[in-house]
Amino acid sequence: MEEKEIxxxxxxxxxxxxxxxxxxxxxxxxxxxxxxxxxxxxPATGLEGMDPRKFxxxxxxGLYDEATSSPWVWMCSMCQRCIHACPxxxxxxQMVGLARQTWPREExxxxxxxSCDMALRNDTCSAMGAGEEDFQFVVEDVLEEVRETQPGxxxxxxxxxxxxxxxxxxxxxxxxxxxxxxxxxxxxxLHMAGCDWTYGTKGWAAENYCMFAQDWEAWEHIxxxxxxxxxxxxxxxxxxxx
Amino acid sequence: xxxxxxxxNFEIESIIRxxxxxxxxxxxxxxxxxxxxxxxxxxxxxxxxxxxKSFGDPVAEDLRFVVKKVVGEENFIDMQPxxxxxxxxxxxxGYLQSGYxxxxxxxxxxxxxxxxxxxxxxxIAPCHNCHSQIHDLSEHFEGGFPVVHLWTLICLSMGVxxxxxxxxxxxxxxxxxxx
Numbered sequence: 089m090e091e092k093e094i095x096x097x098x099x100x101x102x103x104x105x106x107x108x109x110x111x112x113x114x115x116x117x118x119x120x121x122x123x124x125x126x127x128x129x130x131p132a133t134g135l136e137g138m139d140p141r142k143f144x145x146x147x148x149x150g151l152y153d154e155a156t157s158s159p160w161v162w163m164c165s166m167c168q169r170c171i172h173a174c175p176x177x178x179x180x181x182q183m184v185g186l187a188r189q190t191w192p193r194e195e196x197x198x199x200x201x202x203s204c205d206m207a208l209r210n211d212t213c214s215a216m217g218a219g220e221e222d223f224q225f226v227v228e229d230v231l232e233e234v235r236e237t238q239p240g241x242x243x244x245x246x247x248x249x250x251x252x253x254x255x256x257x258x259x260x261x262x263x264x265x266x267x268x269x270x271x272x273x274x275x276x277x278l279h280m281a282g283c284d285w286t287y288g289t290k291g292w293a294a295e296n297y298c299m300f301a302q303d304w305e306a307w308e309h310i311x312x313x314x315x316x317x318x319x320x321x322x323x324x325x326x327x328x329x330x
Numbered sequence: 331x332x333x334x335x336x337x338x339n340f341e342i343e344s345i346i347r348x349x350x351x352x353x354x355x356x357x358x359x360x361x362x363x364x365x366x367x368x369x370x371x372x373x374x375x376x377x378x379x380x381x382x383k384s385f386g387d388p389v390a391e392d393l394r395f396v397v398k399k400v401v402g403e404e405n406f407i408d409m410q411p412x413x414x415x416x417x418x419x420x421x422x423x424g425y426l427q428s429g430y431x432x433x434x435x436x437x438x439x440x441x442x443x444x445x446x447x448x449x450x451x452x453x454i455a456p457c458h459n460c461h462s463q464i465h466d467l468s469e470h471f472e473g474g475f476p477v478v479h480l481w482t483l484i485c486l487s488m489g490v491x492x493x494x495x496x497x498x499x500x501x502x503x504x505x506x507x508x509x
Binding site: 129131132135136159162163164165166167168169172197198199200202203234238240255256260262267269270272273274276277280281282283294295297300301307308311312315318319323324325326327328329330 | 336340358414416420430462
């Protein structure tokens with residue numbers, strides 16, 4: 089009796105099912121072999137009584153609302169260890185992303201949405217709200233101090249908006265905002281290696297919380313602002329500090 | 331960029347690959363001599379974003395190459411499992427800002443146990459989220475191991491790490507290379 093109910097549910101039309109089919113055509117929910125390899129290697133297994141296998145099985149059986157509304161979708165770090173191990177390559181992390189998207193924006197975790205909103209405020213894309221002048225000021229201020237106080241580093245460079253530099257270096261907001269001295273070792277390494285690099289006042293912030301918030305419009309905006317910043321300076325590489 | 335078909339004229343590069351390249355080319359005169367007698371031991375976190383999700387095992391090899399050059403091969407201890415099969419620390423996906431602090435630490439307990447099992451004095455975290463998360467795990471579960479950025483150790487090994495650039499070094503290394 090119960091089994092029949094579930095089968096009927098599965099055949100029902102559902103927006104989430106259509107979305108998975110449309111966006112993840114290679115990850116058909118029925119591909120899951122139920123082996124549990126994903127769950128056994130996932131650090132989020134057990135949180136909120138959920139695990140990756142259970143999440144996929146619930147979706148496959150039509151329990152869309154129950155699966156997508158679980159706070160567990162915010163406790164998955166989308167690290168991709170599950171799909172890495174999955175014999176059928178079911179894209180569970182992307183399904184978690186789609187599930188996050190079903191949450192009304194105002195109900196998504198405030199910290200993530202807030203960081204996304206902050207990044208949208210100006211073209212630096214900084215989730216901590218650091219503006220273009222703020223960033224340039226901090227960089228120049230720290231550079232000047234090193235040049236004045238550290239013998240042998242009078243020539244240290246930290247170029248900003250250098251047209252045609254080979255590398256456009258991005259920087260997590262944490263450094264310029266809370267611990268600017270942590271930028272210095274990186275500058276020293278780049279200097280010693282003879283690297284031709286630059287920061288850009290636009291698009292320098294490495295983080296992207298709009299992606300985590302699954303706010304696609306904002307995510308796309310942030311991506312475009314950053315890509316344009318790199319291209320506007322004519323840089324060959326977008327260099328991550330990690 | 332792929333997701334939104336953003337046209338662009340540049341490639342994406344990781345500083346980890348450049349560190350390895352520059353050391354191989356002799357541009358960065360790193361040495362592990364500073365650690366010959368101290369014998370401080372290190373393990374390293376393979377960031378998911380860098381390894382499993384972007385450049386795969388080759389960049390994990392680059393990472394180990396750099397770490398071994400800088401701290402000495404005999405002072406490096408790998409976590410198990412590692413490379414593309416490594417466990418996520420729990421700092422990614424927005425977790426650190428999500429407000430689910432208790433769950434985040436429970437998630438990270440696997441990473442904490444992995445680090446503790448190596449017996450290493452230090453954990454190197456070459457990613458910001460990993461650094462914040464593992465630092466928090468070490469404090470919360472009282473692991474007592476400092477968590478350091480890779481750039482700190484590279485500069486330390488070249489004798490160019492300034493006095494104000496040592497926030498994450500433990501007391502045993504706080505003075506190394508200072509006059």
